[in-house]
Amino acid sequence: MTAAIIFLIILSALVLIHEAGHFFAARLFGVKADEFGYGLPPRIVGMVKVGKTWKKVSAKDQKKYANTIWSFNWLPIGGFVRIKGESGENETDPDSFHVKPIWQRIIILAAGVCMNWALAAVLLSAGLMIGVPSLTDGIPEGAIVHKTEVTIGGVLPGGAAAEAGLQPMDILVSIGGVQANSLDQTRQEIFARGEAPVEIVFERGRDRMAVTVTPKYVEELGRTGLGVSLLDTGIVSYPPVLAVKNGIILTGLYTKAVVITFLDLFRELLNGDGTLASQVSGPVGIAAMTGDVAERGFANVLQFTAILSINLAVLNFLPIPALDGGRVMFLILEGLRRKPMNRRVEAIVHNTAFLILIALIILITLRDIGRVFGG
Structure with a gap:
């Protein structure tokens, strides 16, 4: 139970940081965020600023407000941000996502993974300041x-x-x-x-x-x-300056390792080899690993969270529809064509890919349950 709680806290932090990247980048370029929520819908309650006062927003309230609704939702897993116009509604309004230049929209989409990389660098740096288990042979001067x-x-x-x-x-x-x-x-x-x-x-x-x-x-x-x-x-x-330097270097090295692993995974799948795929873990498997890591101390939890954050960043920026990387790919195609993509076709592609991803997560989760609870 403790491992599951720690995992939920870590997952929520990673997703909220990711969504905060989208939110702040959108606001930077004058794009409205309709709602920023902790957890996944349905909504429990929300708050929105109307004039100089805050108003309570119920689950049934679907009214459009001038400011962002800050909400708590029933499924305590991560969070979300609804960017105005991203799904095609009100896309001609001046504060809508689709009226902004393509380069600004790409930055808004990329800001989430950038926040995950930044978080990883901060966590790794903090872990190095606190002290992490490491080989003592060949450690840098000053450690x-x-x-x-x-x-x-x-x-x-x-x-x-x-x-x-x-x-x-x-x-x-x-x-x-x-x-x-x-x-x-x-x-x-x-x-x-x-x-x-x-x-x-x-x-x-x-x-x-x-x-x-x-x-x-x-x-x-x-x-x-x-x-x-x-x-x-x-x-x-490590001293603070050396810890930050090595934290950034480690973030780059871990990112390289994760990218290589994903490339190897896709290569094996194309060749019909499922060796790496059989080792992929879903939420249940990661939750079980979280318990093992937590037993080794706080610095290890920081390092584990940083690696998960890097994995989330790389995965999210793969050129797969429904993910941020897939949406960036559509924007690049829009720029090359010099005209907007068919929003209906784009929505169908993203929604179909999303359902396939959900199905894969369910299959991996069922396999993880068999591994963890089936001995």
Whole structure:
């Protein structure tokens, strides 16, 4: 339940930031926002400024007001902004979306994903100031290591560690009663045990556990071992200027990685390979991951939220109808044709694509439910 609440808070923040980008860009260019809502309709209640006073707007009130309606809605997932004229109504009014130059409309549409990228940079920078788990080898000058740990980077399938239940990202506490203080010292302690069973105490999230592992011969190494790769890690923090610099750099690197992943996904789908597609998670899968991340601390939640924000930005700006990228694509076509697109045809294309996207989300969600609750 806690994981679901944290996930809803994160998702709502990401969507509201996205919609706020559209809102502020629209207002910058004199386009009216009919309504800005938290959650998805139907409306619970709204408020709108009429003259110098605020008026309550009921769920049944469909009247057009001169100012923006600020509303709370029944489905507490994200939010929305209704830009005047975006759906084709009142599109000849001077404060309507479609009367503005194409470049202004593109900026309004792109502002949402830009806000998601900006949010990611802010969150990553904040996480770097607080301190995040990181490799301590080759950290930039000026970085501060608060706590050193020996972390399992990988587990060999079928190896002694895998059979004992050890997993990547487990933090080693002790080997046979000897504290795991550094990578070299821990390796020496493991090798000194030979083939004798050894008790390993480790941390996974907030839990501390112990297992007894009997080393096995590892063909890849040509000797007996646990079958793990170990990393020197620590809680690394940065001064503000360095944190902001690295936060921006990380945002670019994560964006590149996400774009490459999407390209690989589309390439596999075209080739009939569903390997990556089988790993895609929907709301339920991400909510389950949120719980695991939350156990690792606040800085990890910031980093996870930043990565989700980048994913949302990239996904939203793909040239797919119904998404911001698809709408920008239609505006570019409008500019090339030098005349407006057929609004009815454009609406049919976007609505059809939206229904297909919803169907895909439902299928992925059903698969995630089977994974999470079906064992």
